Amino acid sequence: MGWRLDVAEASEHYLTESDLWRLTQQFLLNAxxxxxxxxxxxxxxxxxxTELDETGKVTFLEISKHVTKIYWNLVITNGLRQVNTQTVExxxxxxxxxxxxxxxxxxxxxxxxxxxxxxxxxxxxVNQVYKNYVYGSFxxxxxxxxxxxxxxxxxxxxxxVYIVFFEKYKRILMNxxxxxxxxxxxxxxxxxxxxNILNKVEFISARHSLKEFKEILLKSGQDKCFxxxxxxxxxxxxxxxxxxxxxxxxxxxxxLSCPRCNSSKNNRxxxxxxxxxxxxxxxxxxxLEYMTNYTEKKLQYVYELSKLxxxxxxxGTFSLERR
Numbered sequence: 027m028g029w030r031l032d033v034a035e036a037s038e039h040y041l042t043e044s045d046l047w048r049l050t051q052q053f054l055l056n057a058x059x060x061x062x063x064x065x066x067x068x069x070x071x072x073x074x075x076t077e078l079d080e081t082g083k084v085t086f087l088e089i090s091k092h093v094t095k096i097y098w099n100l101v102i103t104n105g106l107r108q109v110n111t112q113t114v115e116x117x118x119x120x121x122x123x124x125x126x127x128x129x130x131x132x133x134x135x136x137x138x139x140x141x142x143x144x145x146x147x148x149x150x151x152v153n154q155v156y157k158n159y160v161y162g163s164f165x166x167x168x169x170x171x172x173x174x175x176x177x178x179x180x181x182x183x184x185x186x187v188y189i190v191f192f193e194k195y196k197r198i199l200m201n202x203x204x205x206x207x208x209x210x211x212x213x214x215x216x217x218x219x220x221x222n223i224l225n226k227v228e229f230i231s232a233r234h235s236l237k238e239f240k241e242i243l244l245k246s247g248q249d250k251c252f253x254x255x256x257x258x259x260x261x262x263x264x265x266x267x268x269x270x271x272x273x274x275x276x277x278x279x280x281x282l283s284c285p286r287c288n289s290s291k292n293n294r295x296x297x298x299x300x301x302x303x304x305x306x307x308x309x310x311x312x313x314l315e316y317m318t319n320y321t322e323k324k325l326q327y328v329y330e331l332s333k334l335x336x337x338x339x340x341x342g343t344f345s346l347e348r349r
Contacts, residue, residue, distance in 0.1 A: 031162035032177045036185045037170040046191045050199065053167045054206050061116045062108045063160045064167060065207040066096050071184070072200050073231060073273045075192050076328065079319050082173075082189055086161070086180040090153035092231065094145070097152065098137040099230045100211075102126055105133075106226075107214050117155045125151065138233055153180075194331050200273055204228050231273070236263035239280045239316075246311050252281035253291070253300065253341075262288035266296060266304055271332040277316035278308050278325060291341040295333050300341075301326070 041049075057064035070092035078084050100106045101122045109116040115123070125148050126133070131140070140148070161175050161182065175182040184192075192199065204227045211227070212220050240263045250257055252264070264283045265272065270293060272279060281304065283291070305322050312320065 031165065031175075034162065034165055034170065034175055036172065036174045036183075039171060041171060041187050043191065046188065049168050049171060050191075054202060057167060057206065060110050061118075062100075062207055062210055063116075063118070063156070064164050065203055065210065066093055067156065067160055067164050068203045069096060069200065069207070069231070072192055072196055072203070075184075075189060075196070076272060076274050076276050076279075076324065077319055078184065078189065080321070081183060082186060083181050083183040086153050086157055086182070087149060089182070090149045090156060091145075093156060094149045094152040095137040096230050097122060098140075098148070100227075102131070102133060103136055104219065104226055106211055106219055108211075110210075110214055112214075117159070118152060121151045121155060122148070138235060193328060194334075196273060196331075197271055197335055201228075232269060233275050236275070236280070239263055239275070239277060240282065242277065242314065242316065243280065243282050243311075246314070248282050248307070250282075251284040251287055252303070252307075253283055253287040253296070256284055258282060258284060260285050264288050264291065266300070267329055267332050268293045268295070271295075271335065272328060276320070277311070277314065278304075278320040281307070294341040295329070296341045301329050 039045075053064070053068070057068070067089070070089050073092045074084055074089060077088055097108070097118050101108060101119050107115075108119055125131070129144060131144075137145070157177055157180065161177065165172065165175060171185065172188050173182045173184045204224060208223045208227050211223060240261060243263075244261075252266075262283050262285055264281050264287075265275075266279050266281050269275075305325065308317070308320065308322070308325065311317060
């Protein structure tokens with residue numbers, strides 16, 4: 027009955043990497059009995075590790091932004107049921123559908139199409155569901171080892187060893203979470219809706235438009251390709267650390283590039299000389315609103331972990347010499 031907990035401290039156990047894999051496997055195999063709530067929270071936590079403060083703390087509302095985007099695109103955009111019965115809808119489904127009808131939002135709209143005020147309203151409603159039912163239950167699923175939380179103050183604080191684990195194995199953990207979520211959805215949705223389900227689940231959090239970030243970087247004077255330094259005519263917005271590794275859209279990881287460099291780099295990790303350039307670039311924009319909780323140490327740490335998990339030749343080693 028962990029969902030009834032209002033406040034809880036993480037258990038102070040020494041955990042090896044083997045322990046973390048065992049607990050995660052236990053969670054993944056047992057998480058979805060009635061709803062998709064825990065798997066979606068796992069996806070949200072993996073996405074928002076880049077938004078943690080220096081103590082590992084993140085607010086319920088910040089997590090809810092990720093949870094709400096995931097659910098909007100699953101429930102409204104793709105029409106997928108999130109509960110193991112044909113006669114009852116989950117609380118999140120009810121919140122989303124009531125909101126969509128109330129504001130007459132077109133069903134084909136993605137979460138990104140909503141205005142800022144509508145997003146805020148919906149996130150608060152979804153947050154209430156997760157606050158009531160999910161944080162305590164998720165805590166218990168990891169035997170109380172994953173985070174501390176406080177429902178009244180609305181925050182969780184992830185245990186340091188889990189932060190390292192989540193960052194180090196983010197791509198693998200996200201893939202297996204997506205797979206387990208897809209298995210649950212397959213049981214309770216029609217075969218028609220389940221077409222390309224893994225692809226839908228994998229990219230359900232990816233932004234459809236990066237225009238907002240492009241405008242911010244252009245206004246800050248970033249008018250040349252980050253990689254080849256040619257003046258930009260046609261502008262692409264590139265995840266410096268590929269989205270498949272970071273699983274989040276944060277300003278400090280975006281650069282502007284020409285189409286050729288963006289296409290050549292693709293899903294590869296850039297060479298270290300470009301990391302040094304990005305560190306310097308971020309010093310120039312560190313006072314912007316979207317740079318909250320950014321640190322140079324965080325960027326370097328995520329970059330090194332991504333390199334360890336990347337099997338490609340680093341971008342910049344050969345490609346620029348061939349231009």
